[in-house]
Amino acid sequence: MPAAPPRRILVVNAGSSSLKLRVLDAADAVVGSRDLPGVSPGAGALEASVGDAIRELGVVEAVGHRIVHGGTTFEEPVLVDERVIDRLDALTDLAPLHQPASLAALRWTMAALPGVPEVACFDTAFHATLPPAARTYALPAAWRERWPIRRFGFHGLSHAYAARRSAQLIGSPLESLRIVTCHLGAGASLAAVMHGRSVDTTMGFTPLAGLVMATRSGDVDPGLVLWLQQHAGLDAAAIAEGLEHEAGLMGLSGSADMRAVLERAEGGDAASELALAVYLHRLRAAIAAMAAAMGGLDALAFTGGVGEHAAAIRAGAVDGLGFLGLAIDAERDVRTTEDREIGLAASPVRILVVASREDLEIARQVRSVLVGSAAGLGGSAAG
Secondary structure: OOOOOOOOEEEEEEOOOEEEEEEEOOOOOEEEEEEEEOOOOOOHHHHHHHHHHHHHHOOOOEEEEEEOOOOOOOOOOEEOOHHHHHHHHOOHHHOOOOHHHHHHHHHHHHHHOOOOOEEEEEOOHHHHHOOHHHHOOOOOHHHHHHOOOOOOOOOHHHHHHHHHHHHHHHOOOHHHOEEEEEEEOOOEEEEEEEOOEEEEEOOOOOOOOOOOOOOOOOOOOHHHHHHHHHOOOOOHHHHHHHHHHOOHHHHHHOOOOHHHHHHHHHOOOHHHHHHHHHHHHHHHHHHHHHHHHHOOOOEEEEEHHHHHHOHHHHHHHHOOOHHHOOOEOHHHHOOOOOOEEOEOOOOOOEEEEOOOOHHHHHHHHHHHHHHOOOOOOOOOOOO
16 A cells, blocks of 8 residues: 555546546546546456557556445445455446446456556445434335435535535635536436435435436336336337436427537427426426535535536526525626626625546545555645
């Protein structure tokens, strides 16, 4: 184990649509990157491409992996060994769309970089601090005792970074703030971050819960799912396919791309207007709920592809939430700097746009695991 923070860290973010490799130096500057096709069944040829890419990126002293699900087993980042891999594999049923890709990338980098320490960083870990009232489902006791059924929450690496970066932009200690972080992308979730800890979030046992997303439904009445099985004749596979891949913006408007939905809605397309209205209705309600979980609000942060680039979504989300002290300054909102404040100067609640940098959060966690000291925790969140 290194005596000092690793100087070059390879950050691996594996998904079904892309596999992103980033090398960060000791100052958190990106000094190398490769984007490869996503990990999917039959992607065996990708392993050789990963090995080639790693060799092209040069020497690294540690590797950090984004792992979507840590279950109740992993509530903090962990140094990877074969025992950890076996335990991660056992969690695949909890995230069948995400976990296999992460595990495949993990095995490939271990083969390409023998002897280099690898750290698993979990999207669920940030939400391990949810209080019992927020994480517990009102289900039969026998179910909860037999299975690990609870609200896990996801996008934790993004929420953790967005909250930390927001505190930097505001110039106040994270431990003094109540922040709602809005990770809005193809997948979307909110987190209530109180004094640096997640105390509520919109995703649940799976990443299907909560907000309307690109192709995912978000929250639906569980009785509806039962009705579809018992009366409409749909089996579990058909329902899963519909809720995961054919719902959300796609199901309402025919497009999963928020840019297309906004453009069509502006042109008067009724389906896109409805999709946008439903999306914003859920988003506004959830922001208010997150603020209620903290007894108030000091800052609202937007991150993720939609959160960073869709001014109309930010404005629509804040519209109607003036009672929380939220008001957007349209002139500030059109500035092109990545990280910025967009709220009215007189507003009691700060509103920010924060570029999503899960790679920086992963690098920070890698240092914390391998060094376990103040040096390891000191990586600049600003990059």
